[in-house]
Amino acid sequence: MTKGKKFLAYAFLTVVSVISVFPLYWMMVAATNKSVDVSRGTLIFGTALFDNVKKLFASQNVATALGNSFKYSIIMTFISLLVCSIAGYGFEVFHDKAKDRVMSVILLAMMVPFAATMIPLYRMFSSARLLNSTLGFILPTISTPFLIMMFRQSARSFPSDIMEAARLDGLSEFQIFYRMFLPTMRSTYAAAMTITFMSAWNSYLWPKVIMSDANSITMPMLVANLTEGYVTDYGILMLAVLVCTIPTVIVFFLLQRSFAEGITGAVK
Template identity: 55%
Template structure:
């Protein structure tokens, strides 16, 4: 074996080991959903035949279908609004000229340093006075615009040629036409990356939905899974099955958009 082949051999061995270590937690999560609670406690890593019993127990003790629908609805609406609003803001910050825009952008970036927990009480009081507690609008509204997404789209807009905009304006194309017919198709990779990040953040959101959604039928999947750990006796098999089910939508979104994800992320940080 030549030296080059020897190096490649051990490189692939190392990468395979790292991949196995990375995938094992997800494998164990899926396998645990097919085992009894006692088997999960002792760390059984082989699939069992207790899947249907765990599913029946989960359906009998929780509003699984309602929580799944609530999470999907909230995450999809939040993702669409977040990507649309933040892309408009990022495009505007980069392509429209105003002497105060850089100062405003700096303030937005500084807001990323404020912990989410510090804004919960003011948001709760404000939404209470607006009558938005225990509503889907109240749950989604704080996620419609985020400083990170605006910054991401602004960085991506830097690679969008100004010459195209000027030529389109000369030809009589309006600003909305430039945005929808030119900017959006060219920046589809950035939109795909933003959609994945936005959906993931909305799907995994726990603190704000827990506070603002006070109705039993408004529970989302993270709240439902958390509630399974608050019982006197924890059924780990059912809990791991619930966690497995809750990861399915995120996996679907990622695999559908993964081709453009890396390109979108790398393209968004080019100066």
């Protein structure tokens, strides 16, 4: 590659990087400015951060929302990884044509929008008295076709000879899964954990429908509450968005290397 092409490539990547990072920068800047300054498009840090923090905590129950979001996201991530990994392992290791048909039906379910099933789900959960509960939050998304497919693809790279040797040594299928499959698929678990945690943390529609109690509020619901009313304080709103964004950013940066390895390993 010539110097001219290298310069154009780096210039293009620099511009794309700036465009990608700018929304995060503007969100941080807006969180430190007053609503009027945010409306004017101020691009420098202001001095209203502590005032915005006081107003946010005075007007909204941030501690409860953060606690609920962490609780729901952690529980949902743990259960989803357990269920989807076992399902993906079972679909591949105990492979037959009937399971292929079942897998096709599961993948077809990805094409059905959640809004189409939301009303029947609400009536079902209302009849089961699961409104405003952790179980009601996690049950509809406890297993997803995408995660099952990802674990199934990863299970294809698991050597069958090792499983046969383990069975001859007297290990049960659960022991093979727990002692051998799970440790070798750490990158896949990291990728699935990142996807599931971010999805659960950012979930808004279903919690808004099923969580009517103020003590069950989550961070996305809190952010939505700040946009209601006649006047919106954009400084407080962007501060709430920043607080809501930080946990997912931390999780992604901690697991970004494993995330990339898990995604590429699942596609191969």
